[in-house]
Amino acid sequence: MVHFTAEEKAAITSLWGKMNVEEAGGEALGRLLVVYPWTQRFFDNFGNLSSPSAILGNPKVKAHGKKVLTSFGDAIKNMDNLKTTFAKLSELHCDKLHVDPENFRLLGNVMVIILATHFGKEFTPEVQAAWQKLVSAVAIALGHKYH
Amino acid sequence: MLSAQERAQIAQVWDLIAGHEAQFGAELLLRLFTVYPSTKGYFPHLSACQDAAQLLSHGQRMLAAVGAAVQHMDNLRAALSPLADLHALVLRVDPANFPLLIQCFQVVLASHLQDEYTVEMQAAWDKFLTGVAVVLTEKYR
Numbered sequence: 677m678v679h680f681t682a683e684e685k686a687a688i689t690s691l692w693g694k695m696n697v698e699e700a701g702g703e704a705l706g707r708l709l710v711v712y713p714w715t716q717r718f719f720d721n722f723g724n725l726s727s728p729s730a731i732l733g734n735p736k737v738k739a740h741g742k743k744v745l746t747s748f749g750d751a752i753k754n755m756d757n758l759k760t761t762f763a764k765l766s767e768l769h770c771d772k773l774h775v776d777p778e779n780f781r782l783l784g785n786v787m788v789i790i791l792a793t794h795f796g797k798e799f800t801p802e803v804q805a806a807w808q809k810l811v812s813a814v815a816i817a818l819g820h821k822y823h
Numbered sequence: 824m825l826s827a828q829e830r831a832q833i834a835q836v837w838d839l840i841a842g843h844e845a846q847f848g849a850e851l852l853l854r855l856f857t858v859y860p861s862t863k864g865y866f867p868h869l870s871a872c873q874d875a876a877q878l879l880s881h882g883q884r885m886l887a888a889v890g891a892a893v894q895h896m897d898n899l900r901a902a903l904s905p906l907a908d909l910h911a912l913v914l915r916v917d918p919a920n921f922p923l924l925i926q927c928f929q930v931v932l933a934s935h936l937q938d939e940y941t942v943e944m945q946a947a948w949d950k951f952l953t954g955v956a957v958v959l960t961e962k963y964r
Contacts, residue, residue, distance in 0.1 A: 711946040728942050785926050789945060792933035799934045801850075801857035808858050808926075 678813040680755045684806035691795060691803065692752050700790060701745030702738035706731050708779075708786045715779055744783070751814045758817035766821035777819035784811025825951065830896055832947035836932060837893045844890065847931055848882020849875070854927040862923060865916050892955050899958045911962040918963070921956035928952060 680688070709716050710728045719725065722736040731737055747765065754761040769775045788807050792799045825833070840847050856863050856870050863870035869877055888906060895902035910916060932948065933940045 707942050707945060710942045711949050728946075732942065785929075788926070789929050789933045789940075792930045793937050793940050796934050796937050799930070801854045804854060804927075804930055805858040 677756070678758065678809070678816075680806070680809070683802075684809060685755060687803045687806040688752060688755070688810055691791060691798075691807070692749070695791075695794070697745050697749065698738075698742045700787075700794070701741035701743070703732070703741065704783060704787045704790055705741030705744060706734070706737050707790065708783050709737065711786065712782055715782065718773070718775060718779075745787075748787075748814065751810065751817075755810065755813075758813050759820050762814065762817040763821055766818050769818055770822040777815065777822060780815035780818045781812070784808075784815050787811055825896055825947070825954075828943070829947040829950060832941075832944050833893060833896065833951050836936070836944050836948060837890065839936065840886065841890065844886035845879040845883035847935075848884070848886040849878040850882070851885065851924070851927055851931050852878050852882050854930060855924055858927060859920075859923045862920055865914065865920070889952075889955070892951075896951070899954060900961075903955065903958045907959050907962050910959045915963075916960075918956070918960045921953075921960065925949065925952045925956065 709719065709725060709731050716725050719737070719740075722734060722740075724730045724734060725737075750761055751758060769777075785808075788804060788811060791807060792804070795803075852866070852869065853873070856866075856873065866881070869881055888903070891902055892899055900907075929945060929948065932944070936944070
């Protein structure tokens with residue numbers, strides 16, 4: 677089980693509190709689909725993904741991004757218990773969605789980059805470390821029920 | 824292969840770094856060591872005391888090499904050949920570490936450029952740095 681120190685939790689929750697989760701979610705998913713175009717394989721029915729602006733403006737991308745990041749909020753409320761928190765979602769991603777867990781790592785890294793664009797200097801190495809630890813732990817939790 | 828737009832994005836971002844290689848390089852190394860402590864083993868002289876002057880000096884060297892790569896985007900293999908030899912024969916950094924460095928590089932760019940760090944820049948730099956890493960590890964075996 678991953679343990680987060682008080683400082684790490686503070687770094688994570690303070691930034692999360694200042695985020696527009698809806699917008700950031702769309703941006704994270706959008707950037708994933710642009711920077712790593714093979715990830716589009718899971719979103720064939722999302723309509724126009726033909727250019728970066730099409731992807732970032734795509735309403736289905738925004739809606740799904742919001743869903744994903746809202747779920748990430750659950751992670752932040754349950755940092756000491758990620759595997760249990762994401763057990764059902766893990767099963768879903770394995771059994772129904774067939775998503776390679778590598779994609780969770782890619783999305784986590786994109787999220788960290790977006791946080792850096794939003795928070796600038798405030799996104800210190802220590803703050804980055806706390807967030808990389810969190811996204812990595814979430815990725816592992818989401819992959820935990822794969823069989 | 825980098826498209827014309829990708830090359831333009833890469834050059835545009837580099838213009839913002841040029842002249843500040845030491846500062847960006849030192850921050851890159853500091854982030855690398857803080858976020859991924861296992862990488863410190865590759866920099867024994869640096870990571871023990873994390874002396875600011877040494878970080879700036881080594882950071883400058885690393886970013887200067889990136890700058891050389893930017894100047895020779897069309898022929899990375901030739902331009903980076905001595906560095907590829909160094910990594911293969913002397914440094915022998917496990918290839919798995921390059922994505923960690925690239926992630927930290929992206930965070931450095933993103934935190935400095937903020938809203939100006941467009942998705943096109945992020946994509947171009949991810950592709951470019953990944954290409955650099957491939958060349959640096961190509962002679963490993």
